[in-house]
Amino acid sequence: MIDFKQNVSLKDYTSMRLGGEAKFICFVTTRIELLEAVSWARNSNLPIIMIGGGNNIIWSDAGFDGLVIVNKISGVKISNEGSDNFYLTIGAGENWDEIVQQSVDLGLTGIEAMSSIPGTVGASVVQNIGAYGQEISNTLLSIEAFDNKISDYVILSASQCLLGYRTSLFKHHEPGRYLITAITINLKKANPIPPFYRSLQAYLTDHQITVFTPQVIRQAVQEIRSTKLPDPTKIPNCGSFFANPIISYQDFFLLQRVLNQQIPHWKNSDDSLKISAAWLIEFVGLKNFHDNLTGMATWDKQPLILINENSKSTADLEAFRDKIIQSVLQKTGITLIQEPEILPLVAR
Ligand SMILES: Cc1cc2nc3c(=O)[nH]c(=O)nc-3n(C[C@H](O)[C@H](O)[C@H](O)COP(=O)(O)OP(=O)(O)OC[C@H]3O[C@@H](n4cnc5c(N)ncnc54)[C@H](O)[C@@H]3O)c2cc1C
Structure with missing residues (x-):
């Protein structure tokens, strides 16, 4: 049974730590729980907003007179069919940076430059996250989502997601329609190949790094980011x-x-x-x-x-x-x- 909490401060659900209250908030850990939450909201005549870690949202002072669903759907499935191509299907509530770590541990390239981006896997496609020359659009194959319009689960191909620079179908075309439950990406077992993003290359040159593995690039990005960006858990x-x-x-x-x-x-x-x-x-x-x-x-x-x-x-x-x-x-x-x-x- 899902616990629907009432009149909850939304300051705890945004890394900016501002905003009013949600009428209701709940956490979903499976696709079935999501169906339960959606049908509860419909029966209560409440609008829905799905969020992940709250690192790219700010709540209005008036709050939200509806149900906030926090996506906690986990799970990672990896297949490779004997080639250098690896396919990862990842639950939308998984922590993005932990997935990057797992992929790097397997020697896979494709998302290592997007290390240390706070948030969940599902949200990564909403704004087509990107950093140091990589974007989720470069590796995305498809997403799975609950489609509010047809009240069923659907699979959308990467091209249907309309990913652009910090934009997507989910952010700018049909916000709120799709509640993303999983994404599938394609990574390669290989070393990253230069040229790298300008500031990343400058770091590699300064540190006389000439052998490039996914782990080396992840570490470089982590170090660059730690000197430049405030930790949202400490500084809103x-x-x-x-x-x-x-x-x-x-x-x-x-x-x-x-x-x-x-x-x-x-x-x-x-x-x-x-x-x-x-x-x-x-x-x-x-x-x-x-x-x-x-x-x-x-x-x-x-x-x-x-x-x-x-x-x-x-x-x-x-x-x-x-x-x-x-x-x-x-x-x-x-x-x-x-x-x-x-x-x-x-x-x-
Ligand atoms: C210090 C810092 C550094 C950052 N660096 C970068 C960076 O380098 N590159 C970059 O691109 N971004 C960066 N960001 C922004 C942020 O980390 C990303 O946008 C991240 O993807 C947000 O994830 P989240 O789970 O916190 O999303 P949230 O903030 O919870 O949600 C963001 C949006 O996605 C929607 N959403 C979330 N999950 C789902 C879902 N499962 N289904 C449907 N809709 C959903 C929400 O409704 C909202 O519209 C940074 C943020 C911080 C605080």
Whole structure:
């Protein structure tokens, strides 16, 4: 029997530690429990939001007048059919970084550069997580989910998930429709091959590392991240608060000329490039900016990370966010786009 807890503070279900209360919250550990939770919510006429570890969400101050389902569905199945290709089917509630560790222990490459990303496996496809040159989209084969629209479990292929830069079917096209229960990825038994992401390569060069195994890359990424990123269990934050803006080459060269600056950027596979949102925030003078009015700050080593120092509400966070967006817009003409979602979404 599922325990439906009532009037629960949602601060404990977001790494930003802000927000109101959920009318009900429950944990599901199996597909059958998920069916039970969904049917309970339907009978009670309550909307549903599924979450994992809460590392990429912020709750509104009004809270959520519905049922929050925390996904705790576990299990890992590995098959390889005698080749170098390994197929991993993983329960959506599994901890992402523990899965990366397991894959590296097996000598598999494909997700090792995404080490230390906090959160669950199911959420990894929601925003198509990525770091140091790898994205879940590079290895995803399919997902399994409960489809709220047809009230049944479905399998969606990777292409049906519409994964893009920090976006997916689940985040931007049909939020709330699919409750993801498992994902299947394809990893290879091989060593990672250069070229590596610029800052990762710089670390490898500095440390005179020339033999690349999945374990070596994982360790390098873990060390880089530990010096740059605040631990969300100690310092409330949601990681990168803004996505790197995507602009055309033409706009990029124009912007560099107007600002008279070299802007860090990465080429995309199409005719566009990503520019560094962290650089834009630093350029407008808001790196390591502590705002007494809102109790929020930007992290001293990475201004893309907004930290809650002693904020009282999500409204404070939003005011701080708007200050940054306005300042960057006025001085560069670029509009920063927020990465973590504020829940509940209005349309949900
Ligand atoms: C310090 C720090 C560093 C970070 N670094 C990175 C990084 O390098 N790269 C990166 O991409 N992200 C990064 N993030 C963001 C975050 O870790 C990822 O987005 C992660 O995938 C969130 O997982 P979660 O389980 O906490 O998701 P949650 O925050 O619980 O949920 C995120 C979204 O997914 C939905 N969701 C969650 N689980 C399911 C499910 N099973 N079915 C359907 N919908 C679901 C939720 O409704 C919500 O919309 C970082 C965050 C922090 C705090």
